[in-house]
Amino acid sequence: MSQLCEASGVPVPSIKYYLREGLLPSGERTSANQVDYSDAHVERLHLIRALIDVGGLPVATAGRVLAAVDSPDLPLSYIFGVAQYAISDADLYDELEGPSDGTAIVDETIERMGWKVTDENPGRRGAARILDTYARLGRDELAAIPEGYAKGAELIARADLAAVATTSDVRDMAEIVVVGTVLGDGLVASLRRIAQEHVSNEMFANPRSES
Amino acid sequence: MSQLCEASGVPVPSIKYYLREGLLPSGERTSANQVDYSDAHVERLHLIRALIDVGGLPVATAGRVLAAVDSPDLPLSYIFGVAQYAISDADLYDELEGPSDGTAIVDETIERMGWKVTDENPGRRGAARILDTYARLGRDELAAIPEGYAKGAELIARADLAAVATTSDVRDMAEIVVVGTVLGDGLVASLRRIAQEHVSNEMFANPRSES
């Protein structure tokens, strides 16, 4: 129905596309050429567009993430894993470089912070890869994990888990985890940008105020 | 030359493509069909690939960022701006929604943290957009900026500026800003993932260790 289009703001051809790709479940068929869509479909479309437009996920990845949200009895840790895995470039994990300097730095930071994390955490490889990239570029002043990064990440993660703890409904938790992980990265990045400007002003105070 | 390809690991056709697109300056012509490339070209290629592959920038955006790095006398704040603007989806700024709830939350957070930031900071709109998205999804428990996010962002930004302060060479600073901004987002995101798992374990301690 085109009412669904109207209610959600998503063009009809795109809705059809998402139906084809399995992101959106089809509604209840009332006759051979009529299908009824509910409010849940409108919400689902909003979620889809949020993951794709704001979160920047490719359509296929969004599909995988939504499938995880839909599975009612997956453990929370697994949902976290899917969300995290989804936003790391999936093919990142094909180029399996063994232990590198970056890996060592990550391990050392985890140790120093007293974190308990499994070896499979996608963040490990992601962080190691970036540190290795810094090193390959010869940017040694960046090829480390500053204390501020680790502490900042922990503060942010505590806030994340606090948001998850506001509900006890499993389905709700799953959605908060997915949305909060996918869009949260962007929020953190934006705040980092704002804080950078502030700190930069603080350090390199403008000439007038310096004299 | 294909020595450049060998030295950098980038296939010849791609090098040609980057030359065409202006990401890579052409070398010194020694005859009508011979061009000499230097070590600087190899480093430039590494930088290009880092921005594209690891940082996830589109080629055109990488070009704009590199142009900013190449301009020797742009103020640091401008370089920050370019780097930040580059990784926010550029067309984000076309859909100019006026003041929204998200904008108010961002302003309020900036106030509360005592940050001094211009109105044009790209992070403002980026953060506001995400908060608005949370609200539209009905995820009210996420549609706020927790204290932990703001404090975490400031810690991270301080570490960022500390890295910039390791040099006084303007060109070097520009490159640190760009690389640190573009790749740093990924590093922060990865650390967030790691910390999330740790905090999650801490809160929902597994049954065995709880007894």
Add this chain to the structure above:
DNA sequence: TCATGCTCGATAGTGTAACTATCGATAGTT
């Protein structure tokens, strides 16, 4: 010296992702 083989720049083609448009068969509406 001149054939072979590399280089250069220009142009055109490929593959993928995300839509978008068209079509024919219905099915409710007037």
Add this chain to the structure above:
DNA sequence: AACTATCGATAGTTACACTATCGAGCATGA
């Protein structure tokens, strides 16, 4: 019955990031 709208299937489009081909020009070795 005529008209309009819907459904699913298939095909086409656009943008991006390469990738392949081509013709001309040296450049070196038999």
